[in-house]
Amino acid sequence: MRIAIRPMVAKDKSAIMDILRAIREFTAQEVAVAEEVIDAYLEAPSASEYLVVVAEVGGVVTGYIGPTPLASGTWDIYWVAVNPGGQGRGVGRALMSFTENRIKEGHGRLVIxxxxxxxxxxxTRRFYRSLGYRVAARIADFYSPGDDKLILEKRLT
Ligand SMILES: CC(C)(COP(=O)(O)OP(=O)(O)OC[C@H]1O[C@@H](n2cnc3c(N)ncnc32)[C@H](O)[C@@H]1OP(=O)(O)O)[C@@H](O)C(=O)NCCC(=O)NCCS
Structure with a gap:
């Protein structure tokens, strides 16, 4: 299966919003924040601190990811989302490897x-582990009581 990864353009937005809304793990609030990131990126893609990329499989947009520079050589990867019907076929892995390569080209060394x-x-945790991410920290009850935040890291150099 051919997976083409490319930066997002304005016409991808509705497909991406459909994917985000279809993912059960994401709350409405998270989807709203993701939309703000997308809109900020689309306003000025080259000037933006974000990079939003999409994967196309058979012409359909199936996932997106958005990293942003944070500190010297450190990048945050925000949302990764593959539509529920397309999960488990390597699209998430392809999105992550495209993004990690872009980070490397930008002399990034640490991905969070x-x-x-x-x-x-x-x-999701198995997905990140299989790509070489390790748990660097856990903040108990961060998102809500019983819902911890895990901070994962991968060193590229
Ligand atoms: C997490 C997510 C982005 C992964 O994308 P994906 O396209 O389904 O994953 P891939 O098919 O590229 O899988 C890559 C690796 O992850 C692991 N993995 C993925 N799905 C898995 C599953 N259901 N069970 C076990 N391992 C799994 C496998 O080790 C796989 O390695 P392999 O290619 O050698 O088999 C996708 O499932 C998703 O959108 N989930 C819901 C939203 C989410 O949780 N996003 C992250 C928020 S932080």
């Missing part, structure tokens, strides 16, 4: 991902 410790994020 924040995720939830909730049981419904088990699959």
């Amino acid at each position: 991902v924040e995720t939830s410790g909730r049981p419904d994020y088990d699959k």
